[in-house]
Amino acid sequence: MTGRAKTGLIILDGAGLAAPARGNVVDRACMPVLFDLFDRYGMVPLRASGDAVGLFDGQAGNSEVGHLTLGMGRTVVSSLVAIDRAYRSGTWKKSAVWQTLRDETAQNGRFHILGLVSDAGVHGHWRTIVQGAELAGRSGFSTVVVHPVLDGVDAMRGSGPALLDTLRQALAARVPAARIGVVIGRAWFADRTGNRALARHLVDALLSADALPRFDRRQLEEFCRDKSERDFPAHRADADTRLTPGEAVLVTSHRADRAVQTVEALAARCRPATLTSISEQVPAARVFFPTRSLSGGLAQALQARGIALTRIAENCKFPHVTYFFNGFRQSLGERQISIPDTPGGPETCPRMRVDETVDACRRVMTSSRETGFVVNIPNLDQVGHSGDVGLCRLAAEAVDHALSQIVAQARETGWTLAVTADHGNAERLLDDQGRGFGSHTANPVPFTIVTADGSRADWALGDGGLDNVAPTMAALLGVDPAGICDAPALICRQRSLA
Template structure:
């Protein structure tokens, strides 16, 4: 809990808008952001104080050169300090030998020595967003050291935080790594689209579950695995969308390598949001909604590298429990007796709530949440607007009312559509967000909010790789930080618009003049900056710094 106490000083209202995946462009030719028509953002950058923020590498608690992601970004934003991420924690644990002594991992290995079987599963690749191949290799090496007779690897191919057809290379690396470990076998290959859904598309999760448990999928030999992957690629089926491949010489091999009820399981993913649904299936939670027979609860021990869901409780042993963060942004606002609102569509709802609150599921006192369902489409390039318009429609009256002291909004489009690699769709996503941003700022003027516009990481700023193929991963780009403040005359000189229009009242906005300046910084500086704008004290736990610079001298 926070130890901050309510202040008697008059505070200001603040509005934080997070444009997920909107990095600052270096090469306009490959940037959907540069190619899009974005009059609102262009006008803001001409007329409002703005700066650049670091959202990758050590500035957000990641290894040098590692791009950021939404989870990492929102944790740092809400914490107001650099939060060292699980990727770095586990890397260090492996390097110093603590990994081999980790109680959760040791318990799984001890159980496997009794049963003679161990299943290790998770995302395969070096994207570093949800998992890392180095962690998988460390786990397999340790299992080999313990002499587990049968170790089965169920690999989820990426193609989203890595190149779309890079999975064959990572599988080749894995094959080489286990070539001197005859007890370790690759048992299953399946795309993350199925194994790591987070949007309650249970039909996807069920397909992964049936492959792991029942052996539903295409059977190929280990020798034919690479040629099978190349054939899939040639047919347009990239890593993210690989339907299940089961590896074995005959049916008995496939049956032997499936997960059986008493088998110990280890999931190497260190990010929880895309691992929850599959784990819930193993635990037979009530909200699992399969079309076929509902799953039975797995009776063997389950270890996960990090905590995926508080409701898992004692059913799952966590190797690296979450760090306890106190005096996060939400806690400070709540301690002042103020009201806050968190707003997102489904894809980013956990980020503006759980992650922004430092990994705490429970809302703060006075914290309301507004969730708009994401569209039910196979991939978001089919509907690049996503639910941004509906989100804004619902939010605008709440902003205009001025009822909340702090509002945090996430627009998912630049990130989620950027991940598809579809350039034209990403351009449409940017244009959609730009239009809705204008509507939000008009409402903020009515409600009297100081608005800070930021991004949590890059993505749509690079859509094409040097070889001309689609770029689907995040980037290490700096992100924009823009301050927009209301004035007595309103934020914009706006003309009236049709009732119910989802367009701003005018596309010839004039942002009110600002006396503020902004300094460059990092995501850990956002919470201190917001508190500064709100005239609230920054707690000592927040080691970030306000980016508000000295006021400009008046010409009068």
């Protein structure tokens, strides 16, 4: 294959690489089509975690940093790491936002923090809550009230009680005056299906905390035996911790896609502050670390050359193939195909909307106007969070069948496909004790190139990172990757298969 090829990038969300095991559904048994492609076209493992995607060393990857690195062709320091560095350097302490919050808060008003108690660092981290509480105390707030949001999705299911203990201990050591207010599951905090009633319920709970049932750790432990803590209903821990409209409240989510509804529900009743840019309803004066669009990257470089990549994804992953892939830009003028989420959630239907996703890919590849596309197939990640091997096996089989259909259409219409993932998940569904794991992993992810004419890549690198994908896509589309991305392409040239 030479010259410019119409090219699609397929992101198998949550498809990491690991040795065969009972809790690994990213294997030849469940996904024979994918592994046959590896055999025929070759496969390069890519780093998708830790400092390779701008996270802490050894930290599991996630969809935000994964798609950001895929699209930009370079490693971008994650907001989690940037905020931690700002705390350690003193930059966060010096932010003018603290004075704004003091000026806006009623005299003797308390400082409230609402944040995800997680150790995964995908949407939030317990350390960020403690850091914010400590700095609030140093900024003149005599009382800090922390409202913990239990994870059970990004963090290991059932880890909520232990993580809450960790938060309490850290607060006791560093912010002795801090109190614990409303304890609630992330189902109300992190919904992105458009069900704004969930966020309104959460805000109502904060404003009427004293009327809530009393929190009991043993009750939470019992709840977690049968259900995920993400669904734990609102309870109050310490007395006299309700939020009043005149008091400051900081939402410590460092990603925009999950906390929008909560922040906007708060903005309708009080004056929230945020760490990063989450909603236009929060003015810049109350945002500690405003999100700024990035320059460069694959999509911007292609746009300058008159090439657009159509974006396809279910709603749950649509911000990733647009906002994050574009370097914090909602659109660069490309065509966007958003597919409604599965009613009832992915665990009720492991196939999700994969058939509609395949149809969208087919429409793109049969159109003479299209040059390229990016599609996210979310099943392995979304169902993978359940830690249910049986459900995930069904999801893997659905993804593999979808891949076979997309590949068949590509061969018929002369398209090249690059197949990869953004992070691991479904390759480790069980922990070392055989319990459901359901969290992201630090494992590498695969990358292969499938061509309609049977050519095989002459790989320039035996391994790489997600940042190598953008320059490789540029090369496949006939664009010199030099000057577009920091990382090199994974391929030298194409050669025919024997």
